[in-house]
Amino acid sequence: MNYAMALEYQNCINCKACEVACKEENGVQLGADKQRIWIGVVEGTIFGKPFANLYPSQCNHCIDAPCVSVCPTNASHFAQGGIVKVDAHKCILCKGCMEACPYDARFVDDTMVAVDKCTFCDHRSLVEGGTTACQATCPTKVRTFGDLDDENSDIVKLLKTKRFFFQKEYTGTLPKLFYILPDDEAYAKQSVSHNTIIHTWEDIKPMYDEARTRRSKEWRR
Amino acid sequence: MKVEISRRRFLQGSVALSIASGTALSSSTILASSKEKPQVALMKKVPTICEMCVNKCAAIAHVHNGVVTKLDPNPYFPKSRNMLCARGAAGIHALYDPDRLKYPLIRTGERGDGKYRRATWEEANEYIKDKLVKILEEEKDNRSCIGYCAGEGLAEHTFKTFMSDKFGSSNFLNHSTICLQTAVSGYTLTIGGYGQADLENAKYVIMAGANRAEAILTPDTMDMFKRTRGRGMKLVVVDPRFTNTAMHADTYVPIRPGTDLAFVLALTYVAIIDQVYNRSYVAKNFVDFDKYKKHIIESEYTPEWAEKITGVPAATICKIAHDFMAAAPQAVYYQGRRTTWSKNDFQLRRAMALFTALGGGIDVKGGIVFGKKLPLGEHTTTAPMYANAKPRIDKNLAAVVGATGTWVGWRNMVEEGKSPYPIRGMFVYKQNPMLSVPNSAKTRTMFEKMDLVVVIDTMPSDTAMLADVILPECTYLEREDPVQSFAGIEPSIAVREKVIEPMYESKPVNEIMRGLAQKLSKPLWEITKKYDEDVQEELEDSDEAEFYEENGFDLAEPFMHDQEETNKHMFVEKYGEEAWGVLREKGVFYPNMLTYFKKVNNNTYEYYPKDKKFYSVLKLEEEYDPVAFLHDICVNPVDVADLKRSFNTPNKKVECFLGSMAAKGVDPMPVWRDEEYVNVPVGKFKFITGRHAQFTQNATQNNIMLLELMRENYLWINDKEAEALNIGFGDTVEVTSSIGQVRIKAYPTPKIVPQSVFYIHGFGAKSEGLTFAHRNGASDNEIIEDTIEPVHGCANMHETLVSIRRV
Known part of the structure; x- marks a missing residue:
């Protein structure tokens, strides 16, 4: 099992259903800076005409997660299927993981007195036919959660037919949020930068498989 | 030794009760059963229908120890396609809103100052009865002297049945004329x-x-x-x-x-x-x-x-x-x-x-x-005839004033004293005209003129603060509502089941109407007998009790049945007992659902096979098989x-x-008239309003989860114009129209055309009962002028000119 999420970010309408469903499902502490999931908004004007792109985001559950490497107490760890989690009772709030995370996916939950983050809803998504709260609730079905090891999973089936990219791939953490690039070339160009590396399943699979084999020794069962 | 029950134990006891026995809570029953062990599993999933907006998406409520812990989308409903938006997912916070109306309230202070005393349902109904008897006596049984309005919802009809069919008032108002009536009517009359x-x-x-x-x-x-x-x-x-x-x-x-x-x-x-x-x-x-x-x-x-x-x-x-x-x-x-x-x-x-x-x-x-649309059985009632009930007051304000009136026109007639007969009171159900009808100041004056204002709601809205009596309705998660058929390409029937028992002393509107009707029937009948000559004539040669019964003067009659019982009756008549079982279990039903419904993957569900969808419904004159024709991809769609x-x-x-x-003075074909267009003079702006995906009008304004997403509204103003006026992001500006003035923070942006300003509807509540919504941003209807269009009397929402000043 190697859990990941594909995002058809082109579908996103910034309605924030995912954010609310996440907070309700997981009892996330209220507060504007307390988010396990969020929508990145890039907007501006080109020759006076407004444009906007939305990048729904959350923890990337990186295969080489720097937040796990820096944790002095092993509070940050890989759980089953490579899901990055925090043991609240081991967390000493040094916030090293928050510094290490390239995606700013972590925050302090004052009620637990620990760092909190996305868990891919592992309490509900790992059962047969289960999925995360954000995927289930999304009106336009941006997300596909699934197992990269399973050739027949929804996510692998999708990734095999699409091109995709990662956010901040250059940090080398092997993130597992796959942003599905639009098939339409004009729209594809509009939402990525010149430096964005475009991948296909064939080209990415060996690298991810290798990394998974290397790091999965640390995964808890 | 004195025995104390901790809050924790109190909750445990109440959970056991509400699930095991389903009885209403009272302190004595909790005391009696707190020693007993709960006998049933405390986890359950209940299908329901969301009421956070008007779409009515199907949801599954997760109940843990009697507490609703999560609302998930119900994949079976074709209309909502297995989704719940931010508002739908935040429905739990409508249920557990600390500001909810918890028990009936009777006003003790001046209108609007928020001073109320807690009353029993009996007291509240008695109060309403006394006032109504006095008013109807003075108005000689003209039932239309009491206006009523309702917000959209599955239970809207229950309230309307009481006010219109039973009580007999013709002065009904709903959202239509502050909403989409011109659109519905324009399309209907054309295509x-x-x-x-x-x-x-x-x-x-x-x-x-x-x-x-x-x-x-x-x-x-x-x-x-x-x-x-x-x-x-x-x-x-x-x-x-x-x-x-x-x-x-x-x-x-x-x-x-x-x-x-x-x-x-x-x-x-x-x-x-x-x-x-x-x-x-x-x-x-x-x-x-x-x-x-x-x-x-x-x-x-x-x-x-x-x-x-x-x-x-x-x-x-x-x-x-x-x-x-x-x-x-x-x-x-x-x-x-x-x-x-x-x-x-x-x-x-x-x-x-x-x-x-x-x-x-x-x-x-x-x-x-x-x-x-899939048919449903009928639930009928007898509407009494009142000879003295007059027609609605606003029927001449526009070319075609329908049964839902013209909100702004009607309000203005009452407020300006132009009504042909006095409007003495108003029943308001689940609507908040103080925030939703243009020109709030006039709405306020209208309510202040009335002798009786009754508000039925879940929250102490700005309108509730003007009521004499406030009756607490339970939220949608605490009641069964009338089963509904949803038309469409993929039609279905869905039902809102009760998820938990009503909290506090709140009740579903069916029971509120029952209690009130039982209280009112006889005293109002006496007034009718006194002033209604038709009734007097009829009574000359018929038995009073029999006449009263047969002609529907028992106002409580339609509300005596439990809602689930009524739903079962309406549904089973058409689809049978087995289908009823499916509907209760899944929350949704349509013929062949269990064979048609397929899960393709976690994101995709198929509700009807492609060739069973209802794309075309109208009878075509040429002879051919429409189903085969319309779904054959070889056929040119133009043909x-x-x-x-x-x-x-x-x-x-x-x-x-x-x-x-x-014939009614309306252009028979669409014509552009320069004289109708409101030009924007230099230095002024046209004010426009609108919605967004995190709040539903003003109904969800106090929802703490949604306020996380947007705390207040901002004034959109073109960035170049803002620069010229020296207005920066977050600066407070004063927006002034001919009827009102508000202060709001500015959001200069290239995303709006020049000479227009915008802010989202639904903010700016003034009710102090709303802890979280109180004075967040500004309300649009404080500045929107109260003009109406000539065909249906709908409010013109985008014709107000405003000036902007940085303060």
């Missing part, structure tokens, strides 16, 4: 129905003013945004604001507010002059097309003419008209679900419908379709559109010329 745009198959869609990304509508929102951005649907968004919908557009067309009609007329002009419309379809299905064609050409509604009015380049108009017709009949000028914008709104909607019809995109896959159809209009055709309206 026979408002219909549903088939956004799963449409290839070209013009969305003008409609904002499906931020004003979520099911299934349109879910269908279209999987197909925008080069994925099958070309989208043109016409809007003064660059909305989240515009972000998905292939072409975004900024337009001056109030000029949409000129835009549509120019599109029509291009289609006609360039002969790109579907001529054989028009020949077969239009009536009076020659008149319309002549009118459009002779009026010279050219793209160049429209450019001057709308600000949209003529070339853009030409291109859109050609592209639209090239994609037709899978091309839709989207109907929208919008409030009335300006005086020409009815004509605008007619012109939109006619333009879509010119391409043949009506009653065809990928166009505007009418779908099917399908061409077929002669039977529209649900008087002539059974698309109506270009409405002679009946001409």
Whole structure:
């Protein structure tokens, strides 16, 4: 099992259903800076005409997660299927993981007195036919959660037919949020930068498989 | 030794009770049973229907120890396509809102100061009865002297049954005239129905003013945004604001507010002059097309003419008209679900419908379709006749004032003392006219003039603060509501089941009406006997008790049955006991659901097989098998559109010329009138309002989870104009119109056209009972002028001029 999420970010309408469903499902502490999931908004004007792109985001559950490497107490760890989690009772709030995370996916939950983050809803998504709260609730079905090891999973089936990219791939953490690039070339160009590396399943699979084999020794069962 | 029950133990006890026995809570029963062990599992899942907005999405409530812990989408419902938006997911916080109305309240202070005392239901009903008896005695049984209004919802009809059918008042108001009445009526009179745009198959869609990304509508929102951005649907968004919908557009067309009609007329002009419309379809299905064609050409509604009015380049108009017709009949000028914008709104909607019809995109896959509605059994009641009940007061304010009145016109008549007979009181159910009807100051004065104001609601809204009696309704998660059939391409029936017992002393509206009706029946009957000559005459040769019974004067009769019992009766009559079991278990039912319904993957569900969907419903005159025809992909869709159809209009055709309206002084064909357009003088701005995806009007304003997403509203102002006025982001500005003034923070942005300012509706509550919503931002209706359009008396929401000043 190697859990990941594909995002058809082109579908996103910034309605924030995912954010609310996440907070309700997981009892996330209220507060504007307390988010396990969020929508990145890039907007501006080109020759006076407004444009906007939305990048729904959350923890990337990186295969080489720097937040796990820096944790002095092993509070940050890989759980089953490579899901990055925090043991609240081991967390000493040094916030090293928050510094290490390239995606700013972590925050302090004052009620637990620990760092909190996305868990891919592992309490509900790992059962047969289960999925995360954000995927289930999304009106336009941006997300596909699934197992990269399973050739027949929804996510692998999708990734095999699409091109995709990662956010901040250059940090080398092997993130597992796959942003599905639009098939339409004009729209594809509009939402990525010149430096964005475009991948296909064939080209990415060996690298991810290798990394998974290397790091999965640390995964808890 | 004194025994104390901790709060924790109290909750445990109450959980056991509410699930195991289902009885209402009282302290004595909790004490008695707190020693017993709960006997049933404390986890359950209950199908329900969301009420956070008007869409009615199906949800599954997770209940843990009697507490609702999560609302998940219910995949079985075709209309909501397995989703719950931010509001739907935050429904738990409507249920557990600490500010909820918990028990009946009777006013002790002045209207609006928020001073109330807790009362029992008996006291509250008694209070209402005493006032009503006095009023009706003075008004000699004119039942219409009590007005009533209701917000949209599954239980709206229950309230209406009481006020209209039983109590007998003709003065009903609802959302229609501050909502989409002109749109519904414009489409219905032109093509026979408002219909549903088939956004799963449409290839070209013009969305003008409609904002499906931020004003979520099911299934349109879910269908279209999987197909925008080069994925099958070309989208043109016409809007003064660059909305989240515009972000998905292939072409975004900024337009001056109030000029949409000129835009549509120019599109029509291009289609006609360039002969790109579907001529054989028009020949077969239009009536009076020659008149319309002549009118459009002779009026010279050219793209160049429209450019001057709308600000949209003529070339853009030409291109859109050609592209639209090239994609037709899978091309839709989207109907929208919008409030009335300006005086020409009815004509605008007619012109939109006619333009879509010119391409043949009506009653065809990928166009505007009418779908099917599954029948339900009936639940009947006898409405008593009151000889002295007068007709509604506002029927002459517009050409056609329907049964839902004209909110602004009616309010103004009462407020200005122009009503032909006194309106002495008002019953308000689940509506908040203080925030939702233009000119809040007038609404307030109207309520202050009344002798009896009763508000039934879940929250202490601004309107509730003007009531004499407040009756606490339970939220949608605490009640069963009338079962409902949802029409569409994929029709179904869904039911809102009770998830937990009503909290505090709140009750469902069915029970509220029952209690009140039982209290009122006899005393009001005495008044009727005293003043109603028809009744007196009838009573001369009939037995009073029998007459009272047979003629429906027992006002409580329709409310005596438990809602679940009534639902079962209405449903089983048509579909049988077994189907009832399916409906209760799944929350949704349609014939063959268990065989048709398929899960493709976690994101995709199939509700009906492709060839069983209801794209076309109207009888076609040519003989062929419509099902086979419409679903055969080898058939050219244009040929399908061409077929002669039977529209649900008087002539059974698309109506270009409405002679009946001409008789009422309404233009029989869409006409642009320069004199009706509100020009924006230098230094002023046109104020426009709108919605977004995190709040529903003002109904969810106190929801703490949603306030996380947006704390207050901001004034959108064009960035260049803001710079000239030295207004920066977050600066407080004063917005002044002819009727009011508000202060709000500014959001300078290039996303709005010049000379227009905007802020979202639903903020700026003043009720101190709303801890979280209190004075967040500003309310639009404090500044929107109270003018109405001439056809249905709908409020013109976009004709107010304002000035802006930094403070």
